[in-house]
Amino acid sequence: MAEPVKHARKVPGNKALRVRNMREEIGLIKNFPKSQRLIVIAKVSAVVLLAIALEGIATQNWPQFVVFAILTLIVGIYPMKVKVQICPRCGSELLRGAAICKVCGVPTL
8 A cells, every 4th residue: 555645844934044045135235234335345355355365375476475365364354343223134223232123033233
């Protein structure tokens, strides 16, 4: 006798924890305040500077390596703190010192 086929069912989960695609990520970054956009740009540029520094090692161009390694450390490790007043996901106003949005439940910086 054959066993009945069991189907998996989708469990409702937290929307904040799901994986976003590239279009959703770009839309999320566009909703950031200008200061947060600058932080994202600085962190991405740190990765580019690191790649250029590693290229300096590969080509044995030591001055290039030293200059870009120092720039990578300055840009990538420099702590940047911004006061967030608007939720980046839903756009609602946050209370002073709030770490979690009351509307959508997403943690902020």
